Amino acid sequence: GVVVTDIEKSLEFYKEVVGFTEDDGFDVTGDFPKKVGLTDGTPLKIHVLTLGEDETATKLKLMQVSSSKPTRKIKQPYIHTLSGFSYLTIFVKDVDLVLSNANKKGYKAYANSPQTLPKGLPQNICLLMLKDPDGNFVEIVGPNTKALQGNSK
Secondary structure, eight states, rough: OOSSOOHHHHHIIIIIIOOOEEEOOEOTTTTTTTTTTSSSOOOOEEEEESSSSTTEEEEEEEEOOOOOSOOOOOOOGGGSSSSSSEEEEESSSSSHHHHHHHHHTTTOTTTTTOOOOOOOSSTEEEEEEOOOOOEEEEEEEEEHHHHHHHHHH
């Protein structure tokens, strides 16, 4: 699950940019969140997103926690500047579509991505780095964009 600071902006990013659809979410209330160490007792509303339609489709849970202890945004210029979970990898069928969606919504490709994978790895696959509204790295992996296909000829 990903804790976010603005659930509406994050839902827009993961749905309208990356292509997830929203399933039925659920609430975690009562004393359970505190008993298992999820929160300080603050209830959770979990938004469940799915990428694809089959039973093995990728699922992602998003939540915004309304606690007296505010959620901090991170500033992470590179994946190695913070320890712990550094980025989310999402495999897609159409990187051009994700890039187009990102541009329409004001999200820019990070650094000089997308780029075809390095030699020794499949040369028909590229990596697009984006940052979600909270500054988390989101690594989009899929077929080379049309521009990259043109460069490889």
